Amino acid sequence: MTKRCAALLLVILIGWAMTGMGLAAEKPVKIGFVYIMSGPFATYGQFAKQGAELAIDEINKAGGINGRKVEALFEDSTGKPDVGIRAIRKLVFENEVDVVMGLDSSGVASAVAPVMNELKTPLIITHAATPDVTGTKCNRYTFRVSLNVNQNIAMAAAIAADMKAKTWTTAGPDYSFGHQSWEYFQKYLSARKPDAVFLPQAEVAFSPAATTDFSAFITKIMNSKADGVLISLWGGNLIDFVRQAGDMGFFDGKREILMTLGAATEVLYALKDKMPEGIWVGTRYWFQANDTPVNKAFVDAYFKRFNVYPSYNAHGAYGAVRSYAAAAAKTKSVDKEKIIDGLRGLTIELPVGNITIRPEDHQAVTDGVWGKTATDPNMPIRILKPMRKFAGKEITPPVAETGCKMN
Amino acid sequence: MGGLTLRRILPATLLLAFLVAAPFFLSTYWVIILTEILTMSLFAMSFNLLFGYTGLLSFGQAGFFGAGGYFAVLTLLHGPPSLWVALAAAVVGTALLALVIGWLCVRLDEIYFAILTLGFGMMLFTTAHNWRSVTGGSDGLGGFTVPPLNLIAWQVSLFNPKYFYFLVLAVTLLGTLLLLRMVKSPFGLLLRATRENSNRVAFVGANVRRLRLFAFVIAGTLAGVAGVLFAIFNRIASPEMLHWSFSGKAVLMTVLGGSGVLLGPAVGAAIFYVLEHYITTFTTSWMIFLGAILVVLVLAFPKGVLGSVMEFFAQKRRGAAP
Amino acid sequence: MEGFLANVLNGLSWGMLLFLISVGLTTVFGVMGVLNFAHGSLFMLGAYLCMQFVRWVGSFWVGLLAGPPLVAALSILLERFLLRPLYGRDVSFQLLLTFGVMLFLDDGVRLIWGPAYHVVNPPALLSGVIPFFSQSYPVYRLFLVILGPLVGLGLWAFFSFTRWGKILRAAAMDRQMAEIVGVRVPVLFTAVFAFGAWLAALGGALAAPHQSVGPAMGERIIIESFIVVVIGGMGSFPGAFAGALILGLMNSFGTTFVPHLQMALPYILLAVILLTRPRGLFGGEA
Incomplete structure (x- = not known):
């Protein structure tokens, strides 16, 4: 039987594949x-x-x-x-x-x-x-x-505290990032505005990563009693959400909206004028911020x-x-x-x-920046105007709160 | 099938010698790759007990693979810091899980079996993904310390990739021997008979469902063991381990290597990882190359790479007579 | 009431999209016995080609009409040169081959059109909203809700009244018998595969104004389509319709009422149906 011959051949092949790796010259x-x-x-x-x-x-x-x-x-x-x-x-x-x-x-x-x-x-x-x-x-x-999420949401909470909205809900991805964003938002906003109300877990909208049709989530939010929405969706999810929400009249001014990663140029280039104006959007860096x-x-x-x-x-x-x-x-x-x-x-x-x-x-x-989406005829994408800048110290929780024990 | 001739023993011995000696002449990186190949080999071979030998295409095998990983990590986090205890917990846990799911699934066959196992696998995935308080949600469950391995007299630290490699080698070897014994036993013959014609097996008085269920539980448990190795190796059990696309990897490796041969899936795993390594080294468009190569391999090797190569040699030996 | 109706519409529009994709999948399986993993990639190609036509000529309708036949043409090559050598072999080889094709196509569109997300606007006729109680509802979604049954009706007429449709059904029921009475099966297979690809691409083109066009958009939809096909009954045409409707509605109502389970719902449904009716809703007795 030749099973073993084949195995032998394989050994040789793998051995050959694994040799001759790595040689050092003038090292970059x-x-x-x-x-x-x-x-x-x-x-x-x-x-x-x-x-x-x-x-x-x-x-x-x-x-x-x-x-x-x-x-x-x-x-x-x-x-x-x-x-x-x-x-x-x-x-x-x-x-x-x-x-x-x-x-x-x-x-x-x-x-x-x-x-x-x-x-x-x-x-x-x-x-x-x-x-x-x-x-x-x-x-x-x-x-x-x-x-990080902490810092970004601290800014979101600061902006939310100045808004009229009383009852908040969220549209976020149904994995840790979305859930953490929502948890920190509740924590930070409650601290700034003790009378803020948050919808219970079963009434907010967490969508699985593979979602492409957000209509059910949009309907759910629009029919809830929330007048403020924290959106932590990002990438293709955010693009789909914004377009479909726009079509369904979500951005009709009846609710305050915060998009924690709305000012990603990846998203803004795809959406162009489909991104509604006058929405508060966050980012980790904005090219016009300074x-x-x-x-x-x-x-x-x-x-x-x-x-x-x-x-x-x-x-x-x-x-x-x-x-x-x-x-x-x-x-x-x-x-x-x-x-x-x-x-x-x-x-x-x-x-x-x-x-x-x-x-x-x-x-x-x-330092962080949030801004309201606006149109600039000279720009291919939505820009942020006005902008609200936050000093790094203001939004970064003290080390004691992070739970970090450096070894 | 002759006896233990030199021709049969030699290649197996050489392969084993290579695997044992590998850490002494390969770089750490390739030892790590070999560790992954061995882990995935065990996983794919467990799948192939169902697929190649029983004729059941399971698309939920990753469910047991991942469950094994989670059981082990949960034990390490909340139980005694012993690898043996973690492994035992995973074996018992996945065996029970496979018993329940298998009991429901083996009544179907062909594509319906495949889709039903996919469904149960994805339910397990959702559990791991959504039950944040226990499983850590999408971030997975990590943060455990890898306990040293207690080998009666010694304590072996598994932080060294080479020591961990030997653990994986030993476990995979044991798993392979177990599978070898099974498929060569009367039970294995019956299994293969159910693949060819389940009615006929029923006529001779065997309970086809019970046979299949037994194979399902063994396969699930071995997949769980592979999952333990994988989770400890990566220091994390993550929901991706339970996803259908991970089951798909086992299918891919098995069909690639050859489902008719015990070591076929292992060869498939080796081809896959070595290919992936080289493709990702020169391009980030690895998918297009992997896709093209897969297509070519499927067309060129009707029985999988190992299966076809062996057939080629067998024909050559028999002479040119068709 | 308002929320209930909105959920119905949401579920229907998603379900109809699923239907278009699943009906091709189920036809290909019914006639050829091939489970095509790359079906989702053909859906994706349909969306990309539609986008490209919109860029060239500025008309969604041109994209909708011209894109899918191109995908069908490509699928003829696929069937002829890649799938055909595998017909005598185990189904798993087809799965693996079409999986390879899927990887190839997914990365191919990324190399051609880049990794960025693309947006296709609905045609002027179908953009905008109609009032819906105190809110509004997009016209394009209603269009999908109406189009689904229309396409279904058209396919039904095709299968019932045309020569080709009858041959297809006959072949799906009993391939050998069809061969004996003189149907040229290889030609039939190529035609069926191209037809399935055309439907998938049509679904993709219709999805383009509705979701962002990007690589891997097909991977997301393929598993849900498999589920639709299986719960409806493999190869069953009304089954695909019913399955898509159920999945679509379950998706929208599940989101509202059992959000924690939403991700697992399709799989739970799948298990329940397969365990009670092993050949699916319209699949006959096992």
């Missing part, structure tokens, strides 16, 4: 990026990749990090935890990257963060917003330069190269690379342990403004 600084590059959220990965490439090209043109060229490697997390972990293990063990950046999905981030402790490699999260990775799951190797030379240079360079305005995800990746370069310059090293000392407590000016990475929980304290 390697940065591994993990984003969603395929499927329904792939556009977020695309923007992030562009932001990362822009930052790296700028740094290389200026002589690299500590005189060494920077090289980028991109992996697709597909939004699944096990794939994300495999991608990061590949980057660390196989490509021997000096640092890992990225992560879009909170589920992937929660799974990956504890693993970084074993891989002993710094991770800079640029998008995933779950408070846990700089909270209960915080650790020496995990950092975040972008706003006039600093750093921001202007970033927006101009980005627009010139990619012909679109940078999204918050593009900025997240750009900011992470910049922060890493600053930490490397500060410690004059890219050694993984030394970089951590460099990132801890780092203050750097990014396009979004000055950010400081808190040494206690590794969360960046960064």
Whole structure:
């Protein structure tokens, strides 16, 4: 019988496939990026990749990090935890990257963060917003330069407190991000406005990630007694929701609306004039929010190269690379342990403004912006006018509240 | 089928020798990939006990795979910090689950069986996804410490990927031997007979449903064991482990490798991971390449890669006579 | 009352979209015995092509008419060169092959049109809203609600009164017998597959003004379509209609009344039906 011959052949094949990996020459600084590059959220990965490439090209043109060229490697997390972990293990063990950046999905981030402790490699999260990775799951190797759910919802609550709405409901994705957004919103708004009422869990609208027809959820909200709606949907879900809600008369002015991630340019470019005017929308970075030379240079360079305005995800990746370069310059090293000392407590000016990475929980304290959607005849997408800016200190909960115990 | 000739023993011995020696000459990364291949091999082989040997296409196998992972992690979080206890809890838990679900499912066959198992798998998925207080919801259940493995006299830390690899190798090997014994036994023959013609098996006095149920429970339990390895390896049990698309992976690996051979699914798993590694290295458009390669493999290997390769050799041995 | 009616309409409009996709799936299964995993991708292609025609000529109607035949043409190649060699082999090979095709097409549209979401506007005739009690309801959704049964009626007439329709039904019932009485089965198979693809793409084109067009939009709908086909009865045409209606209505009412279960509802329904009527609602006795 030849079963065993076949097995032998297989052994040879695998053995051959596994040899001849990795050779070292004049070593560049390697940065591994993990984003969603395929499927329904792939556009977020695309923007992030562009932001990362822009930052790296700028740094290389200026002589690299500590005189060494920077090289980028991109992996697709597909939004699944096990794939994300495999991608990061590949980057660390196989490509021997000096640092890992990225992560879009909170589920992937929660799974990956504890693993970084074993891989002993710094991770800079640029998008995933779950408070846990700089909270209960915080650790020496995990950092975040972008706003998290806490910070974003703190702003939402501040705006909601000034609104007329009394009874609040939510439309959010039916996974942790949506539920956490709603829970923090109740907590923060109650603190500011004790008489605010929130609909019970069975009456709010949490839609599964695969939903494409939101009509049932829209009807549910419109027939509830809520006069305020917190919308934490994002990506394709938000686009579908806004279009279908618009058709069903949802934006008729009878209810106050907050969209926590409504000012994502990925969404605004798709919706264009389908995005209603006069709605409060949040983001993690808005390209028109400030006039600093750093921001202007970033927006101009980005627009010139990619012909679109940078999204918050593009900025997240750009900011992470910049922060890493600053930490490397500060410690004059890219050694993984030394970089951590460099990132801890780092203050750097990014396009979004000055950010400081808190040494206690590794969360960046960064300014935030919300705004009302408005039309500008010179712009292809809705812009924010007026804008409301929040200082980072104001919206970031104190370390004691995060549940982080740094080891 | 001859006796234990050199020709039969040699390749198996070589394969085993390679697997045992691998951590000593492969890089850590490839040891990790090999760990995943072995874990998925066990999962896919458990699926193939139903598919290849019983003729039941289960699209809910990931439900047991994931359930095993959750049972183990829940035990580690709330019970004693012992790997053996976690494994035992997962075995008992998934066996019971498979007994109940199997009892309902084995009365159907063909595509109806496939869709019904998909339905039950997705109910388990929804449970893991929505029962946030117990399962951690969509973020999954992690945050446990991996206890050292108690081997009577020693304590082996599983943080070292190479040690963990040996654990996975040992468990997968045991699972494979168990499956080998099963399919070679009279029970295995009966199973295959039900695949070919269940009426005839019923005529000779065997209870087809009970046979199938038994196979279903064994398959579910082995999938659960694979799930324990997977969850501990990734330090998390996540709802994705229970999703139908994960069941689809087992189908894919099995058909790719060959469902008629015991090690077919393992070969399929190896091909899949090695392919995925190389494709994702040079492009982020991995899906288009994987899709194209799958199409070619399906067309070129009518019995799966291992099945077709073995058939080719067998024909060559027999001479050119058709 | 108002909420109840809105839920009915919501459920119907979603159900009708599901029906269009499922009816192709069930016909292909009934006649050819092929479970086509890539059916959702053909739906997606229909949406993308419709979008492309809207960009070129600015008319949704052109996209609706011209897109689906192109998808059908592509599916003829698919059937002829990829599926045909597999007919003698196990069903699982077809599943795997069509899964590969799905990956290929999903990534293909991403390479051609980019990963971004695209928006297609409904045609002028069907945009806007009509008053609906104190609220309003979009005309396009009502259009879908009406179109579904119309398409169903058209298909029924086709199957009952035309030569081709009768041959199809005969072949679905007994392939061998059809072959004996002189039906050229290979040609029939190609035609059926193309027909199913045309229906899927039609569904995609109709969905385009209703949801964002993006890669993987087909993956989301394929499982629900499978469920529709199975609960209705494999190969059954009224079954697909009934299944789609039930699933659509259950989706909208489930969202309102049992939100925690909403995600599991289709699967619970599936299990209950299969365990009580193993061949589906319209599938005859097992």
